[in-house]
Amino acid sequence: MHEQTAGRPTLASIAAAAGVSLPTVSKVVNGKTDVAPATRERVLALLDQYDYVPLARRPVPEPDSPLVDVVFTALDSPWAVELLRGITESGLEIVVDSLAARPQDGDWVRSLIAGGRRGAIVVTSRITAADQRRLGRSHLPVVVIDPVDMPGPDVPSVGATNWSGGMAATEHLVELGHRRIAVIGGPEDYLCSRARIDGYRAALDRAGIPADPALVRHGNFHHDGGYERARELLELPDRPTAVFAGSDEQAFGVLEAARQAGLSVPGDLSVVGFDDLPMARWSSPPLTTVRQPLADMGRMAGRMLLDLVSGRELASQRVELATSLVPRASTARRP
Amino acid sequence: MHEQTAGRPTLASIAAAAGVSLPTVSKVVNGKTDVAPATRERVLALLDQYDYVPLARRPVPEPDSPLVDVVFTALDSPWAVELLRGITESGLEIVVDSLAARPQDGDWVRSLIAGGRRGAIVVTSRITAADQRRLGRSHLPVVVIDPVDMPGPDVPSVGATNWSGGMAATEHLVELGHRRIAVIGGPEDYLCSRARIDGYRAALDRAGIPADPALVRHGNFHHDGGYERARELLELPDRPTAVFAGSDEQAFGVLEAARQAGLSVPGDLSVVGFDDLPMARWSSPPLTTVRQPLADMGRMAGRMLLDLVSGRELASQRVELATSLVPRASTARRP
DNA sequence: GGTGGTTTCGAAGATGTTTCGATAGCGTCG
DNA sequence: CGACGCTATCGAAACATCTTCGAAACCACC
Structure with a gap:
């Protein structure tokens, strides 16, 4: 032969x-x-x-790479693609599952177990203790990306350094001379959102700037959330000169509100986003934002799940990937 | 024997x-x-x-909602989320498959068959005749969204009315008084791209405007494709006063090129996109674009596949959903 | 019970690893 | 000088895997 x-x-x-x-x-x-x-x-x-390659380490075509669910609350943001790209690259076969698209009773845990999945990645979503127990009973590992609540110590999760990101964004604005800096967070109870706002507070604190509760707002992570909160902020008697938004989409909403209010960005108002979606580079002005390595987070979550599925121990239950400030043109010195 | x-x-x-x-x-x-x-x-x-075709239908394994593959060439556009949302809403369980993320030999048809999938939705991707036959042999139905090539008559596909879209966009520009109207298509061999350009030609023809081949360019569907082709167009001695881009992302690239060339949009240059991604509304200026009902297309493809999986006949092998012009602020009367 | 196809299981082969003994080289001692 | 002992180097053979593939059992259906 x-x-x-x-x-x-x-x-x-x-x-x-x-x-x-x-x-x-x-x-x-x-x-x-x-x-x-x-x-x-x-x-x-x-x-x-x-160019000899030993047989064992040869790229063996995974005969049956495990099939796992990726559960989104809703597929409503370009955000999702970035994550998905990362996850697919980790060598898992993934089933996308959008809770929003499910018939309301839709019990994803049951269908996951019944569907023969080997695990799940849950994205910014609340996972109940009951769900956890049921998954545990069936020996189905779960990795959470950007958990809403602080997950129990036994739930592996992947996130970004939200606190540092919030801090970096705010410090950037402080360095530019801003004093009235507003922040728009995501929904109040989101862990990532709280961490970013805490980072914001810490930066203000360090700069000796008193925090004004009127400058802290919460909205959904989408365009309208940013737009509406920005409208409110810009109507304040003593309006902020800078806004740190909880997501790039929100930041675009802020840009829109500023435009409508006749304010130039960054002339009259500086805006910082969070995520660094591809389009942040193409907005006008290009958005200063905190880069969150979404694809890497996806890849990391995928790899962790892969480890769990194959029965390996995780090096760490909680991984946070570094965020970094990407200064572009939507921020400038205080007018 | x-x-x-x-x-x-x-x-x-x-x-x-x-x-x-x-x-x-x-x-x-x-x-x-x-x-x-x-x-x-x-x-x-x-x-x-x-030309082997099996006799007996293989024993159907799962009774619950069928698991199908959604095959993307690459997960590189917000485009993808829109489609995914639509598809998930059709009641299918979908496995996302990115050809780009696969080790290049990756034979997706094989893994699809072996993985017990019940069908596939292929997105803007070339599906070879060989792939088609193999899928047919295993009784796995396929629906193509936005096929690259004209698919055989026996391949169900979902698209948009690209020709009318191209026509509508161009007529809109003609009505605004433009005469030198450029078009940037996607890759030259894409069916959807060709149809849009033909619509463009038809509109020009109808308006009695001679078509200038120098104003027809091709680039990839992303930001850089639009940016680079726009750069070339704007350097022409007799530069166009309007550009019809093949996608919203391309159109953003055109906006960028115009900005860099010191041209105001829509003052000096009108720009029309294609797709109507959510962010088209938030760009500055908000993008006039041809709306392609991506989520509906996804839903339709899902429903067709569902029909095929359960052995029902399709009403039609080829469905085109209507595009519609969404006039916003990136187009204006000819200067 | 025949036809058409699927699944299980083990045999054969290919590839790599380990054990262990053969041998050569070399120095040392009688 | 030659016997002896010691070590470094290497290959034969046994062992361990993993892949490939067919015999035979099996299943569904007519």
């Missing part, structure tokens, strides 16, 4: 070329000691030349 | 021709893994050559 000398290099072919026996080549590959330096050199050179 | 080539090809006859056993052929048809690549190729070629 073997034919080709031209095909994939095997230990045997290398051995023949080097004029040694097969086991000797094996020893070289595995770093065993009982090989003469000269022989080792000769074999290594040939291994290199033939 | 009868030997004649005359009758309907059976697994046994294919097996004989390939010099393998019957079970091996069965495994190839069902995408099982334990077949050597060379053998698989040989058998697939013969299945093709003999």
Whole structure:
């Protein structure tokens, strides 16, 4: 059945070329000691030349990469694509599941168990203790991305350094001379949102700027959330000169509200977003924002789930990937 | 054992021709893994050559909502979320599959068959005749969204009225007094792209405006495609006063190029996009665009696939959903 | 019970690893 | 000088996996 000398290099072919026996080549590959330096050199050179790859580590086409659910509360943001891209790259086969699209009783945990899934990734979503227990009973691992509540210590989760992100955004604005800095968070009870606002507070605190509760607002993470809260903020008697929005979409809403109010950005109002969606670069002005490595978060969650599915231990139950400020043109010195 | 080539090809006859056993052929048809690549190729070629079609329907495994693949070439656009939302709403359970994320040899048809999927929705992607036959052999229906090539008459597909869309966009510009109207299409060979450009030509024709080939460009559907082609167009000695872009993302690229060239939109240059992504409303200026009902297209594709999976006949093999012009602020009368 | 296809299971083969003994080289001691 | 002992190097053979594939049992249906 073997034919080709031209095909994939095997230990045997290398051995023949080097004029040694097969086991000797094996020893070289595995770093065993009982090989003469000269022989080792000769074999290594040939291994290199033939570009030998051991069979075990060969890109084995995953015969049946595990099928897992990715549960979104709703598929309503470009956000989702970024995550999905990351997750697909982790080597899982994923079923997208949108709670919003489900018939309202839709019990995703049941269908997940019944559907033969091997696990789940839950995105910014509340996972109840009951759900957790049921999943545990069926030995189905879950990884949460950007958990809404602080998850129990036994629920692995992936997030971003929201606190630092909020801090960095706010410090950036403080450095530009702003004093009246507003923040628009996501829904009040979201963990990520609270962390960002805490970062904001910490930065103000450090700069010795008193926090004005009137400048802290909450809205949904979408355009309208940003738009409406910005409208309110801009109508304040002593309106803010800068707004830190909880998401890029919100920030676009803020831009819109500013435009309607006849304010120029960043001339009259500086705006910082959060996420760094691809389109943040193309808005006008290009949006200064806190980059959240969404695709990496997806990939990380995928890899963690893959580990859990194959019964490996996780290095850590909670992983936070670094955010970083991306200064663009929507922020400027205080007018 | 009868030997004649005359009758309907059976697994046994294919097996004989390939010099393998019957079970091996069965495994190839069902995408099982334990077949050597060379053998698989040989058998697939013969299945093709003999145009094998199985007799009995395979025992249907799951009664609950069928699991189907949604195959993207790449998950690289907010576009994708819209479609996904629509598809999830149709009551299918969907597995997202990105060809880009696959190791390049990745034979998606095989993993689809082996993975027990009940069908597939292929998005703007070339589906080869061979793939089609293989899916047919396994009784797996496929629906194509926005097919790249004109699909065979037996491949159900969902699209939008691209021609009318192109026509509407161009007529809108003509009505605004524009005469030098450029168009940026997607990749040259995309069906949807060609249809839009034909609509553009038809509108020009109707208005008695001679078509200038220099004003017809092709680029990828993303921001950079639009940006680069717009740069070229704006450097023309007799530059266009309006650009019809093949996608919203491209249109954002055009806006960017105009900004860099110091042109105001819509003052100096009118821009029309295509798709009506959510963010088209929030760009500045808000983008006049041709609305493509992406979520509806997804839902329609889902419903068609659902019908096919449950063995119902389709009312029509090819469905085109209506596009409509959404005039916003990126177009104005010719300067 | 025949036809058409699927599944299970083990045999055969291919590839790599490990063990262990053969041998050569070299120094040392009688 | 030659016997002896020691070590470094290497390959034969046994072992361990993993892949590939078919015999035979099985299933569904007519």
